[in-house]
Each structure stands twice: as structure tokens, then as C-alpha cells.
Amino acid sequence: MSIAAAQKRSFSTVLWDYLTTVDHKKVAHLYLFGGGFFFLLGGIEALIIRIQLIKPMNDVVSAGLYNEMFTMHGTTMIFLAAMPLILALMNAAMPLQIGARDVAFPFLNALGVWLFIFGGILLNLSWFLGGAPDAGWTSYVPLATDSASHGVDFYVLGLQIAGAGTLMSGINFLATIVNMRAPGMTYMRMPLFTWTTFITSTLILFAFPALTIGLFLLMFDRMFGSAFFDAALGGNAIIWEHLFWIFGHPEVYILILPIFGVFSEVFATFSKKRLFGYTAMVFATMLIAFLGFMVWAHHMFTVGLGPMANSIFAVATMAIAVPTGIKIFNWLATMWGGSIKINSAMLWSLGFIPTFTIGGMTGVMLGSAVADYQYHDTYFVVAHFHYVIVGGTVFGIFAGLHYWWPKMFGRILNETLGQITFWVFFIGFHLTFFIQHFLGLMGMPRRYWVFLEGQELDLGNLISTIGAFLMGVGVIVFLYNVVVTAIKGEKAAADPWDGRTLEWSIPSPPPFYNFKQVPLVRGLDALWIEKTEGNRQMTPGEPLDDIHMPNGSIMPFLMSLGFFVAGIGFIYQTDHKLWFLALYGGMAFALGTMVVRSLKDDLGYYVKKEELEREAK
Amino acid sequence: MSHIHPLHPETMPNEPEKATLEGKNKFLGLWFFLGGETVLFASLFGTFIALRNSTAGGPTSQEMFGLELVFIMTVLLLTSSLTSVYAMYHMKNHDFKKMQIWLGVTGLLGLGFLGLEIYEFSHYISDYGFTFRSSAFGSAFYTLVGFHGGHVTFGICWLITIMIRNAKRGLNLYNAPKFYTFSLYWHFIDVIWVFVFTVVYLMGKVA
Ligand code: HEM
Ligand SMILES: [Cu+2]
Numbered sequence: 001m002s003i004a005a006a007q008k009r010s011f012s013t014v015l016w017d018y019l020t021t022v023d024h025k026k027v028a029h030l031y032l033f034g035g036g037f038f039f040l041l042g043g044i045e046a047l048i049i050r051i052q053l054i055k056p057m058n059d060v061v062s063a064g065l066y067n068e069m070f071t072m073h074g075t076t077m078i079f080l081a082a083m084p085l086i087l088a089l090m091n092a093a094m095p096l097q098i099g100a101r102d103v104a105f106p107f108l109n110a111l112g113v114w115l116f117i118f119g120g121i122l123l124n125l126s127w128f129l130g131g132a133p134d135a136g137w138t139s140y141v142p143l144a145t146d147s148a149s150h151g152v153d154f155y156v157l158g159l160q161i162a163g164a165g166t167l168m169s170g171i172n173f174l175a176t177i178v179n180m181r182a183p184g185m186t187y188m189r190m191p192l193f194t195w196t197t198f199i200t201s202t203l204i205l206f207a208f209p210a211l212t213i214g215l216f217l218l219m220f221d222r223m224f225g226s227a228f229f230d231a232a233l234g235g236n237a238i239i240w241e242h243l244f245w246i247f248g249h250p251e252v253y254i255l256i257l258p259i260f261g262v263f264s265e266v267f268a269t270f271s272k273k274r275l276f277g278y279t280a281m282v283f284a285t286m287l288i289a290f291l292g293f294m295v296w297a298h299h300m301f302t303v304g305l306g307p308m309a310n311s312i313f314a315v316a317t318m319a320i321a322v323p324t325g326i327k328i329f330n331w332l333a334t335m336w337g338g339s340i341k342i343n344s345a346m347l348w349s350l351g352f353i354p355t356f357t358i359g360g361m362t363g364v365m366l367g368s369a370v371a372d373y374q375y376h377d378t379y380f381v382v383a384h385f386h387y388v389i390v391g392g393t394v395f396g397i398f399a400g401l402h403y404w405w406p407k408m409f410g411r412i413l414n415e416t417l418g419q420i421t422f423w424v425f426f427i428g429f430h431l432t433f434f435i436q437h438f439l440g441l442m443g444m445p446r447r448y449w450v451f452l453e454g455q456e457l458d459l460g461n462l463i464s465t466i467g468a469f470l471m472g473v474g475v476i477v478f479l480y481n482v483v484v485t486a487i488k489g490e491k492a493a494a495d496p497w498d499g500r501t502l503e504w505s506i507p508s509p510p511p512f513y514n515f516k517q518v519p520l521v522r523g524l525d526a527l528w529i530e531k532t533e534g535n536r537q538m539t540p541g542e543p544l545d546d547i548h549m550p551n552g553s554i555m556p557f558l559m560s561l562g563f564f565v566a567g568i569g570f571i572y573q574t575d576h577k578l579w580f581l582a583l584y585g586g587m588a589f590a591l592g593t594m595v596v597r598s599l600k601d602d603l604g605y606y607v608k609k610e611e612l613e614r615e616a617k
Numbered sequence: 618m619s620h621i622h623p624l625h626p627e628t629m630p631n632e633p634e635k636a637t638l639e640g641k642n643k644f645l646g647l648w649f650f651l652g653g654e655t656v657l658f659a660s661l662f663g664t665f666i667a668l669r670n671s672t673a674g675g676p677t678s679q680e681m682f683g684l685e686l687v688f689i690m691t692v693l694l695l696t697s698s699l700t701s702v703y704a705m706y707h708m709k710n711h712d713f714k715k716m717q718i719w720l721g722v723t724g725l726l727g728l729g730f731l732g733l734e735i736y737e738f739s740h741y742i743s744d745y746g747f748t749f750r751s752s753a754f755g756s757a758f759y760t761l762v763g764f765h766g767g768h769v770t771f772g773i774c775w776l777i778t779i780m781i782r783n784a785k786r787g788l789n790l791y792n793a794p795k796f797y798t799f800s801l802y803w804h805f806i807d808v809i810w811v812f813v814f815t816v817v818y819l820m821g822k823v824a
Contacts, residue, residue: 104642167653175646179638205649209657217664217760226749226756227673228664234671234753239664246660598778601791 020552022106023512028091028408030113032401035084038120042081043475045073050432050468053461056453063449067134068151070447072127074137075155078251079162080120082393086258087113087169089400090197092408094173096503096510097191099182099519099526099541104175105168106550107602112165112172114560119162122567126154136447138248141229141240145221150571156219157567161560163208163215170204173197182502183541184521188282191501191525192275195282196261199289200254206293207250214243223574238303245296253292255389257285259396260327263349266399267331269497270346271338274525277330284323284330291320301372310369317367324360328353344418348399351426352391359387362437377447380440386433398422398478405485406492410509414489417481421474428470435460435467500525505538513547516612547607555593562590629711629788634797636790643794644801651805658809661764662816665757669821673752676745678821687818690733691810694769697726698807701800708796713788716796717780723803724776727769734766758817765813768806775799 009017018026049069052060061069095103103109126132131149133139144152177198181190190198218240220226227233229240268275275281297305297313331353340346362384366372375381398421405413439460444451451457495504505527506515520541523529530538569583630636635644669678704719738759741747749759776799783792 105646171646171649171653174649175642178645179641205653206656209653210660213657213660213664220749220756220760224749226760227751227753228668228756230753232673233751234668234673235756236667236671236753239667243660243664595778599782603791 017552019557020554022110022550022552022556024091024095024103024106024109025408025510025512027109027113028088030117031084031088031091032408034113034117034120035081035088038076038080038124039082039085040475041124042073042076043472045069045076047468047472049073050465052449053451054465055462056455056458057450059450061449064131064134066449067136067447068127068132071133071136071139071151071155072124075123075133075159076120077389078137078255079159080116080123082255082389082397083166084113084116085397086200086255086393087116087166089193089262089397089404090169090173090200090258093400093404093503094194094197095176095180096407096506096514097194097501098177098180098185099502099515099521100176100180101514101518101547102180102550103172104179105172107553107556107597108168108172110553111556111559112168114556115165115168115563116162118560118564119158119160119165122161122564123154123158125568126151126158129154138244139218139240140244141218141221141237142231144218144240145229152218153222153571153574156215156222157570160212160215160219161563161567163211164563165560166204167208167212170201170208173201174205177201182515182518182521185526186521188279189521189524189526191261192264192278192281193258193261196257196259196264196285199285200257203250203254203257203289203292207247207254210243211247214240214247217243219570223570238300241300241303242296245299246293249296249299250289250292252385252388253289255393256396257289259393259400260285262396262400262403263331263352264334265501266345266349266403267334268525269403269499270341270343271335272341272498273334273338274500274528275330276333276336277326278524280326281330284326287323288320291316291323295320298367298369298372301369302376307369314367314369318364321360321364328357343402343415344413344422345399345402347419347422348395348402351422352395352399355387355391355395355429359384359391362387375440377445378440379436379444379446382446383433383436383440386429386436390429390433398425403497404503406496406508407503408509409486410492411485411489412492412496413485414481417477417484421478421481424477425471425474428467428472428474431467431470432464433467435463439464495527500528502526502538505530513549513607516547517544518542544609544612546609547612548604549607550604551602553602555597559590559593559597562586562588562593566590625711630790631709633708633788633790633793635794637794640790640794640797643798647798647801651801654805658764658812661761662812665761665817668753668757669817671753671757673754675751675755676741676747678754678758678817681741681745681747682818682822684818684822686733686737687814690730690737691814693726693730693733694807694810697723697730698804700726701803705797705800708788708793711788716788717784720776720780720796724773724780727773727776727803731766731769731773734762734769762813762817765806765809768809772799772803772806775802 018030021027021030048061049066052058052066052069091103091109129150131151133147133151133155134149135144135147135152135155139152139155177190177194217226217228221228221230221235227235229235229237231237264275264281295313295317297309298317301310301313342350362380366375366381366384402413402418405411439457442455442457444457451461492508494507496508497504502519502521503510505519517540519526519538527538563586566583566586569579569581569586572579573583633640635641700719701723704716704723707715707719747755749756779792779795779799783795786792
């Protein structure tokens with residue numbers, strides 16, 4: 001392996017490179033392509049839902065297909081689009097922000113992304129193999145246990161495989177941040193995006209196992225005749241709801257906290273000021289994460305847990321507004337008196353503030369248990385969670401992509417196209433979802449296939465669908481921007497935004513070993529400190545020496561393939577015993593690759609000091 | 618590649634499992650993993666506690682459970698934790714042979730535990746017709762205890778792989794973390810069993 005790259009490489013070399021990569025920067029690309037692809041799928045599903053609801057008593061899709069559409073839309077957007085895109089940003093930026101050469105477990109990182117991709121493919125195969133899951137992304141039993149097609153089985157196995165990958169990423173990031181920070185990078189000097197990655201990873205670690213168990217129980221009930229949710233044999237359907245939401249509520253913080261980190265970076269960079277209230281931001285994040293674990297039952301107010309439980313969960317829920325409010329004010333104060341530069345990344349961040357605030361206010365409304373009896377399962381809820389998930393997570397992903405694109409790909413996204421994307425999407429978004437609050441208050445239920453004429457729901461639904469198409473246009477402009485940038489985009493300097501944190505101290509895109517010499521960190525906003533003192537680059541924290549790198553490997557891909565095949569076997573063994581061949585075959589293959597992995601030492605290789613010196617000239 | 622040469626007692630660091638960055642990462646990563654496993658088992662315990670009296674007219678825990686067998690299983694597993702401590706003790710004293718021997722004993726005790734568990738399950742099935750499908754209690758029981766048993770099985774496979782792989786090369790900074798993380802995992806399984814013993818068997822027999 002030589003450092004002198006950049007010759008023209010054939011397509012198959014590039015492909016093989018990505019299939020075997022363990023480099024976190026390329027893993028980030030894989031997460032981006034995979035998550036981006038599923039985001040488009042989920043978007044098409046959303047448009048189909050909205051076309052069906054464009055007028056009363058419409059019949060573009062059948063009732064059954066409609067169920068599959070909103071189930072797959074929700075599931076895809078949460079598990080296969082939003083989370084992977086966030087993991088893309090984390091992989092691209094976090095190791096660089098802490099001055100690390102690599103993540104703690106590069107192999108596991110690659111395994112995580114392939115598990116996600118194969119899990120996502122498995123889930124979506126259901127469209128072609130007799131029907132997609134149709135019990136909602138929450139897959140409530142007994143709806144899910146009674147669903148007749150294999151759809152829910154695809155849900156169970158697809159999410160199980162993808163979820164395992166996410167858990168690995170969480171552990172990986174935690175170990176990376178604890179063990180691999182550059183000298184001088186104390187915890188309270190970590191950039192906020194690193195902090196939120198850290199706290200989010202903790203949430204992943206403690207939330208996902210509850211989903212794992214929930215999925216297992218559902219799988220056992222559907223495929224192996226167990227009775228967890230079968231009331232006739234003493235089972236209890238509420239157990240699913242608890243397990244699902246013990247995972248599910250923290251999940252929405254998994255989606256939003258890293259995005260808070262993105263905005264903190266963007267606001268500080270483009271206001272040319274250090275983040276206001278850094279310490280408060282860190283502790284507010286922790287507090288939100290902690291409370292996030294305590295409030296899952298606010299999704300179950302109408303289940304009948306009793307007034308005592310409902311009150312406790314209601315109060316805990318509303319308490320989250322306090323640290324979140326702290327954050328909003330800190331962002332505003334960061335901009336206060338700063339020399340603000342408005343570009344695409346900044347527009348998304350500015351657009352986020354009012355949007356997310358509205359979503360937060362409706363959240364507090366929903367958190368009031370008595371009022372929730374009115375809102376529950378109406379379009380009010382749909383409006384609320386899109387204001388936070390789209391107005392928060394998706395806006396943040398766009399902000400993060402515009403911000404880090406130069407670092408990820410070495411080119412700057414076209415600014416005009418970027419601003420068009422924002423405005424079209426932003427207007428479309430509010431057209432779609434603002435009106436849904438009122439549709440909900442007027443009684444339009446969620447997850448209904450049609451609405452009736454003469455109930456004054458027509459105009460609102462029409463506007464909502466028009467808005468959805470505008471968002472689609474916005475996304476198309478973004479894709480066009482990506483293509484244009486790839487073909488003739490402006491080459492990015494190491495530090496195109498006059499940044500403050502370590503990722504901007506190395507070339508764009510960074511060399512595969514990240515830092516030739518790990519930098520010495522002297523405070524928060526490490527690069528900015530050096531700049532203000534007139535240094536053109538970071539002071540090295542170590543002498544120039546050989547760099548240890550991990551070897552690439554095809555194993556993560558093969559392992560995931562094995563689990564994928566086994567997953568299909570699990571689904572179809574209920575139809576025919578021969579499918580046990582796929583089940584055992586896939587498992588044996590996956591376990592076999594694990595054994596090979598543990599029997600073969602993978603010691604990596606060294607980039608020699610001389611080579612690094614030669615390169616510097 | 619200095620850290621794959623066997624270590625000599627003189628060059629041996631105090632904590633060989635954490636002497637390299639890879640070792641440190643493995644050590645910490647495993648602890649985090651166990652944190653996740655805790656939630657996994659907590660979810661299973663919660664489910665079991667909710668369903669343990671939902672026998673749907675089938676056999677109850679009081680009728681079936683015999684504490685003698687479970688007691689022997691507990692002794693086997695607790696002892697295996699102790700022997701793995703010995704193994705780590707010898708690792709720190711740089712006695713590779715003794716470490717391997719004690720690890721072997723650990724594995725055998727684990728196998729003994731598994732054997733008894735299989736016997737126990739088959740006894741419930743043949744003598745009481747109590748299966749995974751009998752009732753919600755049956756599903757919860759076999760799932761919780763079976764998950765623990767699955768962890769034991771996985772641990773034994775892990776142990777066998779690292780013992781065979783490293784049999785001929787002695788202790789070094791590359792494999793020390795592997796042995797050490799295994800032992801942590803093994804203790805964890807043991808702790809979980811203490812809860813299984815209490816919540817499933819003791820409470821099931823008494824209540
Ligand atoms: C891009 C534009 C989007 C549009 C037009 C849209 C539209 C919709 C519609 C119409 C529903 C069904 C409501 C119902 O009848 O129950 C829905 C549900 C949902 N959406 Fe979206 N959505 C969009 C983006 C997203 C994104 C980005 C996410 C998450 C990151 C998301 C997450 C969800 C979830 C979780 C559900 C609930 C599914 C269920 O009821 O099981 N949506 N969306
Ligand atoms: Cu919630």
C-alpha cells in the first residue's frame with residue numbers, strides 16, 4: 001500500500017476497496033450511500049401515502065397496500081435512513097474531531113455498516129416476496145402476530161440484523177472516545193458533536209437490547225409457537241408495548257442529540273464565536289439523555305396504566321423541555337454579536353430553530369396525559385413527530401452534509417443549489433405538516449386509508465400533499481447538486497470555513513491515516529486557539545513515527561451475507577422445512593467466518609516513517 | 618511486530634491485558650458490551666416476572682422445580698468463575714501452562730453446567746409435558762433460561778477457540794487481552810445465573 005494514490009482506478013478496484021474497507025471515512029461513505037438510498041425509498045413511500053390522501057375517498061392504493069406503505073415508510077425512515085445518515089456523519093467527523101488516527105474497532109465498524117445494508121435489503125425484499133410488513137413501524141401485537149403474510153417476519157429479521165450493526169457502532173464510538181483522544185483533549189475540550197456522539201452511543205447501548213428482546217419475543221410467537229402475546233395461553237400484549245417504547249423513546253433522542261451536536265458546530269463556526277454555554281450544553285445533553293429513558297410510557301397513556309403512572313410519566317416528559325430550552329437559548333446567544341455568515345449549512349440550522357421549537361411545544365401538549373386522550377392517533381401526532389424528526393433530524397443531516405461535504409469528498413457543494421434545496425424543502429415541509437395539526441384537531445385519524453367527504457378535511461389534505469411534492473423537489477435539487485459537485489465542483493481547501501475544530505487542520509479529504517502526527521490540544525476549539533496565536537497549524541503531540549494501520553477485510557461483508565441468508569431461512573422455514581437449509585447454512589457460514597476471523601491474526605501493517613517524510617516533500 | 622513475541626517474566630508488564638492500545642480498547646469495549654447485555658437480560662427478567670404465573674392451566678413452577686439439581690448447577694458455575702480467576706492470576710504471574718490448565722477446568726465446569734441444564738429441560742418436557750409452547754410461563758421460562766444457556770455455550774466456544782489458537786505460542790501482549798476479556802464475560806454469565814437462580818427458581822419454588 002503506497003500513499004501515492006490518486007491515479008485513475010478502475011471501477012472494480014473501487015468496488016473491492018469499499019467492500020473490504022475498514023477505514024471509518026469510507027465506512028461513512030457507505031452509510032451515506034446506503035442511508036441516502038433508503039431515504040429516497042422512504043420518500044417515495046411518503047409520496048404514495050400523500051397521493052392516496054390528496055382527496056376524500058381516493059382509491060389509488062388499496063387499504064392493505066396503504067398499511068404496508070405507512071409501515072414501511074416509518075420503519076425505513078427511522079431505521080434505514082435517519083440513523084444510518086447520522087452514523088455517516090459520526091464516522092466522518094468524530095474521529096477527526098478528537099485527533100484520532102482511527103476508531104477503536106475498525107473491523108467492527110465495517111461489520112456494522114454491512115449488517116445495516118443487508119438488514120435493510122432484507123426488509124425491503126418483502127415488497128417483492130408476497131407483501132411488506134403492515135402493522136405500523138411500532139408493530140403492535142396482536143396486530144403484528146395476526147398479520148397473515150410474511151411481512152412482519154421481514155420486519156423482525158431485517159431490524160434484528162440492522163439493529164445488531166447499530167449496537168456495534170455504539171460500542172465502537174464509546175471506546176474510541178474514551179481511549180483514543182489526542183493528547184490534551186480532555187473531556188471538557190471535546191467538540192460538542194463528539195460529546196453528543198458519545199452520549200448518543202450510550203443511549204444506543206442501553207436502548208437497543210430492549211428492542212432485540214422485543215423482536216425475539218415477536219419472532220418466537222410468530223415462528224415457533226410461543227405464547228408471549230397470546231392471551232389464550234396467558235400471554236400479555238402490553239409487554240410488547242413496554243419493550244418497544246423502552247427502546248423507542250430513547251430512539252428519538254438517538255435521532256436528535258447528534259443533530260444538536262451538528263448545529264452547535266455550525267453555529268459556532270459561522271458566527272465566528274465559541275459556543276455559548278459550552279458546559280451547560282454538555283450537561284443539558286446528558287440530562288436529556290437521562291430523562292429520555294424515563295418517559296417511554298408517554299406513548300402508552302391511553303393503554304390504561306392508571307392515573308398514577310400517567311401523571312409521573314407526564315411530568316417527566318414535560319421536564320425534558322427545560323434542558324432543550326437551555327440549548328435553544330445557547331444557540332441564539334452563540335449567534336448574538338457574532339459575525340454571522342449565512343450559507344446552506346447555516347440556513348438549515350436557522351430553519352431548525354423555529355421548526356423544532358414548534359415540534360417541542362406540541363410535544364409538551366402531547367405530554368399532558370389528559371389532553372393526549374384527545375390527540376392520540378390523530379394527525380396531530382403525525383404533525384408533531386414530523387416537526388421534530390424532519391425539522392430536527394433531517395434538517396440537521398442536511399446541515400451536517402453541507403458542512404462536512406468538503407471534508408468527506410474534497411469538494412464544496414454548490415452554494416446556490418444548496419440554498420434552493422433549503423428553501424424549497426423548508427416551504428414544502430411547513431405546507432405539509434403545519435396544516436396537519438389542524439387536521440388532527442378536527443379529528444382526522446392517523447393510519448387511515450381514506451377520509452370522508454364533507455368533513456372539511458379536503459383542503460388541508462390537498463395542501464399537505466402539495467407540500468410533500470415540494471419536499472421531493474428539494475431532494476431532487478440536492479441530488480443534482482451532488483452530481484454537479486462531483487463532476488465540476490470546487491476543490492476544497494483543508495479549512496474552507498475557517499473552522500475551529502481539529503478536522504479542519506488536515507487536508508480535505510484526509511489521508512487514510514488521518515493525522516501524520518497526532519496534534520497537541522491546548523483547549524476548546526483547538527484549531528482556533530492556534531489560529532488566534534498566529535500558528536498556521538497544530539503543534540504535534542508526538543514525534544513523527546511509523547503509523548500502525550489495520551488491514552482491510554472482506555469478512556464483515558461475508559458475515560453479514562451469512563446472517564442475511566439465515567434470516568431468509570428463518571422467515572420461510574414456517575412454510576417448508578427445506579428452508580432450514582438456508583437457516584443453518586447461513587448461520588454456519590456466518591459463524592464460520594467468525595471462527596476464521598478469530599483464528600487468523602490480523603496484525604495490520606505499518607506506514608513507514610520514511611514514507612511519511614517523503615510524502616511531506 | 619513486537620507485541621506478538623512471547624513475553625518473558627522480566628519484560629512482562631503488570632497488566633498485560635491493558636498494555637497496548639488494542640488491549641485497552643478490547644477491555645473497555647467488552648465492559649460496554651456487558652452494559653448492553655445487562656439491559657438484554659433485564660428485559661428478559663421483566664418479561665419473565667410478568668408472565669411467571671401465567672401457566673394457562675399447565676404445570677406451575679412449584680410442581681416442577683427441584684432445587685437440588687439447580688443447586689448443583691449453581692455450584693458448578695460459581696466454581697467455574699473461581700477457576701477462571703485462578704487462570705487470570707496465573708496470567709499475571711506469567712505462567713502460561715497453569716493458565717491454560719485452569720481455563721480448561723473452567724470450560725469443563727461450564728460443560729457440566731450445560732449438560733445438567735439440558736437434562737433439566739428434557740425432564741420437564743418428558744415428565745410434565747412442559748414446553749416452550751405450553752403457556753406464556755413456558756415461553757418465558759425457556760427463553761430466559763435458554764438465553765443464559767446460549768451465553769454459556771457461546772462462552773465455551775469462545776474459550777475453546779482462543780485456547781487452541783494460542784496453545785503453542787505462550788503469552789503475549791496480543792493474546793493477553795483476549796484471555797482477559799473472556800474471563801470478564803464468564804464472570805458476567807455467572808452473575809446473571811445468580812439472578813436466574815433467585816428469580817426463577819427460588820421465587821418460583823417458594824411463591
Ligand atoms: C419527506 C417527507 C415526508 C412526508 C411527506 C411524510 C409523510 C408521512 C405520512 C403521510 C405518514 C402517515 C400518517 C398516517 O396516515 O398515519 C407518515 C408517517 C410516519 N413518518 Fe413520515 N413523512 C416524511 C418524512 C419522514 C421522515 C424523514 C421520517 C423519519 C425520519 C418520518 C417518520 C415517520 C414515521 C415514524 C411515521 C409513522 C408511521 C406509522 O404510522 O407507523 N417521516 N409520514
Ligand atoms: Cu416518546
